[in-house]
Amino acid sequence: MVTCYTRDENRYSASVFTPLNDPVSNDGIVWIDMVQPTEKEVKGIEERFSIELPTKQEREEIEISSRYWEDDRSIMINAYFFVSFFFVDQSKAPYNETVTFILQDNMLITVRDTQLQTFDAVHKMITTTTHPKGVLSGYDVFMEIFDIRIDRDADLLEYAAKESDAIRKILLWDSGGKAAETLRKISTLQEFTLKVRQSVFDKRRILTSMARSSKLTKPLKEELFIMMKDINSLVEFTTVDINTLDNLQNLFLAQINIEQNKIIKLFTVASVALMPPTLIASIYGMNFQFMPELVWAKGYPLSLMMMVISGAIPLLYFRKKGWL
Numbered sequence: 001m002v003t004c005y006t007r008d009e010n011r012y013s014a015s016v017f018t019p020l021n022d023p024v025s026n027d028g029i030v031w032i033d034m035v036q037p038t039e040k041e042v043k044g045i046e047e048r049f050s051i052e053l054p055t056k057q058e059r060e061e062i063e064i065s066s067r068y069w070e071d072d073r074s075i076m077i078n079a080y081f082f083v084s085f086f087f088v089d090q091s092k093a094p095y096n097e098t099v100t101f102i103l104q105d106n107m108l109i110t111v112r113d114t115q116l117q118t119f120d121a122v123h124k125m126i127t128t129t130t131h132p133k134g135v136l137s138g139y140d141v142f143m144e145i146f147d148i149r150i151d152r153d154a155d156l157l158e159y160a161a162k163e164s165d166a167i168r169k170i171l172l173w174d175s176g177g178k179a180a181e182t183l184r185k186i187s188t189l190q191e192f193t194l195k196v197r198q199s200v201f202d203k204r205r206i207l208t209s210m211a212r213s214s215k216l217t218k219p220l221k222e223e224l225f226i227m228m229k230d231i232n233s234l235v236e237f238t239t240v241d242i243n244t245l246d247n248l249q250n251l252f253l254a255q256i257n258i259e260q261n262k263i264i265k266l267f268t269v270a271s272v273a274l275m276p277p278t279l280i281a282s283i284y285g286m287n288f289q290f291m292p293e294l295v296w297a298k299g300y301p302l303s304l305m306m307m308v309i310s311g312a313i314p315l316l317y318f319r320k321k322g323w324l
Contacts, residue, residue, distance in 0.1 A: 097113065281303075
């Protein structure tokens with residue numbers, strides 16, 4: 001689907017766009033948003049605006065030359081947008097969706113393969129506000145999209161930090177019987193945070209390249225530098241959060257080792273304590289003919305008493321040493 005956003009003196013309006021047959025003037029178009037476009041729609045946009053849209057494979061390249069490209073006429077950007085089902089379905093892994101931005105003649109063209117909350121928020125902002133503040137061209141729409149996305153990434157990192165604190169409390173105070181669940185949460189949060197970090201790093205790289213562009217006005221560059229400061233703070237935050245999760249994982253493994261050592265120690269003490277009684281029982285269980293204790297009237301209770309005493313002595317010794 002292709003949505004076209006046009007601006008008049010009062011407000012923005014959005015409409016489904018047919019590239020080759022739509023009567024809307026190119027001069028009135030500010031933003032064209034393409035979601036899962038068909039091959040026909042892609043060709044129509046390319047012919048109408050004399051541009052070449054990257055293929056899906058080209059959009060997902062990781063080289064900097066593929067993520068940001070600029071010529072005399074346009075700027076092409078492929079940016080990661082983090083997609084997470086963490087709040088809905090934790091069984092689905094988070095991933096980074098590549099979104100293509102093309103800035104040409106003060107117009108923005110976006111190409112994406114999934115619905116994103118960031119774009120829904122920008123759509124609502126510019127279509128329900130009579131005078132969207134500072135949104136005059138495709139460059140302004142681009143800045144709004146990135147600004148909202150950075151705030152969203154910050155919210156996700158704050159959420160991950162809260163979850164990390166909750167796991168720390170579980171590990172320190174209430175870890176009994178929750179080992180598998182705790183390990184799963186730690187692993188999920190590690191993947192979650194690493195994907196957000198990848199998305200944030202990608203945005204910093206793009207904005208750093210864009211700051212060198214001569215196509216941006218001075219106010220846009222000032223706004224760009226503010227966004228870069230926000231991104232730098234998020235990068236530092238992700239580093240701290242990843243280190244915290246690594247420490248939690250080490251703490252979790254240490255607790256598992258402690259629990260295993262307790263179990264091994266318990267079995268060791270039990271084995272040592274049972275060895276003397278087992279030896280006594282083995283001796284009197286040999287049933288030789290000439291064993292005087294076998295004919296004693298008090299031989300049986302005497303052997304039982306010897307077993308109890310020989311087993312109690314090691315236990316008392318271990319307790320005195322503080323091993324129990």
